[in-house]
Amino acid sequence: MLQKIDQFLQIAPHSLAIVLSRTGADDLPVVSEKLQHHHTGYEIFADFKAENMQHFWNKKVTDAVTETFFLGWIDEHILLIQGKDDHLEVLREGWMRRSLKPPRGFDIKYLGEDYKHLTTLLFIFLFY
Numbered sequence: 001m002l003q004k005i006d007q008f009l010q011i012a013p014h015s016l017a018i019v020l021s022r023t024g025a026d027d028l029p030v031v032s033e034k035l036q037h038h039h040t041g042y043e044i045f046a047d048f049k050a051e052n053m054q055h056f057w058n059k060k061v062t063d064a065v066t067e068t069f070f071l072g073w074i075d076e077h078i079l080l081i082q083g084k085d086d087h088l089e090v091l092r093e094g095w096m097r098r099s100l101k102p103p104r105g106f107d108i109k110y111l112g113e114d115y116k117h118l119t120t121l122l123f124i125f126l127f128y
Contacts, residue, residue, distance in 0.1 A: 015071055016088045018048070018079040020106040041073020047103035048079065058099060064090035079103075 052065040064087035071080035081088075094100035095111050102108045 012071055012080070012082060014085055014088065015080055015082045016091065017112050018081065019109045019112065020044075020077050020079060020102060021109050022077075023105055023107055041079065042070050044073065044103045044106070045070040045079060045081065048101075051101040051103060052094075058094070060090050061094045061099065063087070064094075 049065050049068070053062055056062070064083070067087045068081045068083035068091070071082040073079060083091075091100060092111055095108060100108065
């Protein structure tokens, strides 16, 4: 029997989607063109790690960020990262406590494993 297409789909095991939105130029003090426009998803991921490696008051967040890996960059606003479940949980808790920092030039809209929306985007990119 076929499963319904609207059920959840896990794109990759032990992964987390960080949904970002670009901040307006007005929000940033004198910012160079290079900082406003990242060239690749990996650069955004590297900036995310750099911003969150400075959690000297929260070693758990620093350790969790250190142990995550770049998985993908979808639709220029969804950063996919991969890591151990306990590290991803620390990042979720950090976001809920508003201590997880976004990459420069972005805000974090939400974190999630609800891949229904992501699957639709992935399907569009792969088949169109």
